[in-house]
Amino acid sequence: MISDIPVQDKVVFITIDDGWEKDADFVRLIQERQIPVTLFLANMAVKKNYGYFRELQQAGALIGDHTMTHPYMPGLSYARQKQEICDAADIYTTQYGSRPTLFRAPYGETDHDTLRAARDCGMKAIFFWREVVSNGRIAYQRPGGLRPGDILLVHFNPNMTADFKKMLRTIQKQGFRPAAMRDHLPAEFFQ
Numbered sequence: 001m002i003s004d005i006p007v008q009d010k011v012v013f014i015t016i017d018d019g020w021e022k023d024a025d026f027v028r029l030i031q032e033r034q035i036p037v038t039l040f041l042a043n044m045a046v047k048k049n050y051g052y053f054r055e056l057q058q059a060g061a062l063i064g065d066h067t068m069t070h071p072y073m074p075g076l077s078y079a080r081q082k083q084e085i086c087d088a089a090d091i092y093t094t095q096y097g098s099r100p101t102l103f104r105a106p107y108g109e110t111d112h113d114t115l116r117a118a119r120d121c122g123m124k125a126i127f128f129w130r131e132v133v134s135n136g137r138i139a140y141q142r143p144g145g146l147r148p149g150d151i152l153l154v155h156f157n158p159n160m161t162a163d164f165k166k167m168l169r170t171i172q173k174q175g176f177r178p179a180a181m182r183d184h185l186p187a188e189f190f191q
């Protein structure tokens, strides 16, 4: 499970999970500032408006798989876990034009069957995170602030545009900038 990505530069990777809130201002922010983000979408949260995330995709966002119904995966049968991951990947293939290959488990929790199901659904990497951001505030797992290659976890939520700007200022103050996973992960992760 990947919590950070080896990099040379002072860059971090912003991931945004689930997809419940669909704020038009947030799309404009991503477009105007060209901020690279990876979205781990849960189908139950996005199915009423796939188009919203297509706009983010067109602004450069990468679409990842975060299951159909966002269950706690450990202990579920292999068949159920596979269905959760594969069905979401199938839908996103149709909606977003290419099959997701990056996966994050709900709550970051996995068991052996999750890893097997993810692989069997074509996932090339499973992501965890280093920092959780809520209300624009970054909670660090380790002392000393951001480190190069850290993966930040944000959720789609009602105040996200303002919160996101606040987080970006904190990232910038520490001398970091957000980078695109696509530019820093092995090419085979996307095949």
Ligand SMILES: [Zn+2]
Residues within 6 Å of the ligand: 017, 018, 042, 066, 070, 105, 106, 107
């Ligand atoms: Zn989630």
